[in-house]
Amino acid sequence: MEKIRNNIKSVFIATFLGSAALIWYLVFYFEARQNLLFTVFDVGQGDAIFLELGGKQILIDGGPDEKILSKLGRRMPFWDRYIDLLILTHPHADHLTGLLEVVKRYDVGMILETKVNYTTPEYEEWRRLLKKKNINIVVAQAGQVVRMAPNAYVDILAPRENFAGGSPGNVHDAMIVAKLHFGASSALLTGDAEKITEYKLVFFEGARLGSDILKVGHHGSKTSTTEDFLRTVSPKIAIISSGRKNRYGHPHQEVIDRLKDFGVHVLRTDEKGDIKMKSDGVKVFYE
Numbered sequence: 001m002e003k004i005r006n007n008i009k010s011v012f013i014a015t016f017l018g019s020a021a022l023i024w025y026l027v028f029y030f031e032a033r034q035n036l037l038f039t040v041f042d043v044g045q046g047d048a049i050f051l052e053l054g055g056k057q058i059l060i061d062g063g064p065d066e067k068i069l070s071k072l073g074r075r076m077p078f079w080d081r082y083i084d085l086l087i088l089t090h091p092h093a094d095h096l097t098g099l100l101e102v103v104k105r106y107d108v109g110m111i112l113e114t115k116v117n118y119t120t121p122e123y124e125e126w127r128r129l130l131k132k133k134n135i136n137i138v139v140a141q142a143g144q145v146v147r148m149a150p151n152a153y154v155d156i157l158a159p160r161e162n163f164a165g166g167s168p169g170n171v172h173d174a175m176i177v178a179k180l181h182f183g184a185s186s187a188l189l190t191g192d193a194e195k196i197t198e199y200k201l202v203f204f205e206g207a208r209l210g211s212d213i214l215k216v217g218h219h220g221s222k223t224s225t226t227e228d229f230l231r232t233v234s235p236k237i238a239i240i241s242s243g244r245k246n247r248y249g250h251p252h253q254e255v256i257d258r259l260k261d262f263g264v265h266v267l268r269t270d271e272k273g274d275i276k277m278k279s280d281g282v283k284v285f286y287e
Contacts, residue, residue: 036152036182038277040215041071042269045243045250046094049189049215050075051180053148060087060178060189062098069101071274081106085146087154088113089176089191091123103129111137112146112156115164116174139164140176142204151281152182157205158197170194172218177201179211183281187213188233194218198229209233212284213277214264216240220251230262237265237277237286244270 043063158177188211214235217224
C-alpha cells in the first residue's frame with residue numbers, strides 16, 4: 001500500500017511540475033508572439049536587420065559575409081529553416097553577400113528587391129541561386145505593403161519608379177526604403193539611401209516619415225541624414241550599423257553631432273554589437 005502511495009505521489013509531482021512548465025512555456029510563448037522583435041545584427045561593415053512577430057520572420061539585407069548564419073542561428077530555433085521574406089535593399093556586397101548563404105541554407109517564401117542592372121560576381125550568383133531555387137521575386141516599388149499581422153506591416157516608400165533592368169548612375173538611387181509599423185510604434189529603414197533619396201522622401205511622403213526609430217542611412221556616412229530629413233522623421237532613437245575601425249570612417253562625426261543636436265539617442269553596432277529592440281505596439285524597448 002505504501003508503495004502505491006509513493007507511486008501516486010511521484011506521478012502527482014511529475015504532473016504538477018509538467019503542468020507548471022507548460023504554463024510558463026505558454027506565457028513566454030504568447031508574450032513573444034504579441035511583441036515585435038527588431039534586431040540590427042552586428043555584421044561588421046554592412047547591414048542586416050531581422051524582424052520577428054507571431055512566427056513570421058523578415059530579414060532585410062545579410063551583411064558582407066557568412067556571419068549572418070550564426071546570428072540567425074541564435075535567434076531562430078534549430079528546427080526552423082524557413083524565412084517568410086528576404087529584402088535586398090540594393091546589390092552592394094556589404095548587404096548582399098550574407099544573403100547568398102541564407103538562400104543556400106534556408107527555405108525562403110519571397111524575395112523583395114529592385115532587380116536593378118548591376119554587374120558583380122555576387123549579384124550574378126544571387127540571380128543564379130534564386131532561379132535554381134525557384135523563389136518568388138517581387139520587384140519593389142513605393143506603395144507596396146507587406147503585412148506581418150493585422151496591426152503590423154512593412155510599407156515600401158522607395159524607390160518610386162520601377163528599376164528592374166535599369167542602370168542608374170548610382171545604385172543607391174534605386175534603394176529600397178521601408179517603414180515598419182506595429183501598432184503605434186514605427187521604424188524607418190533606409191538601407192544606404194543618400195541625400196537625393198531623402199529629399200524625394202521628404203517631398204513625397206512628408207509627415208508620413210515620422211518614426212520612433214531611424215536606421216541611419218549608409219552606415220552613418222555624411223552622404224546621408226540631412227537636417228531636413230532628420231527634422232521630418234523626428235526619431236527618438238537612431239541606429240547606425242557600421243564595422244569597428246572601418247576604413248571609411250563610418251559613422252562620420254558630422255552625422256553623430258547632427259543626431260545629438262536633434263536630441264536623438266544613438267545606438268551603434270560598432271560599439272554595442274547586436275542591437276535588440278522590442279515593441280508591444282505602444283512603447284519601444286531596447287537592450
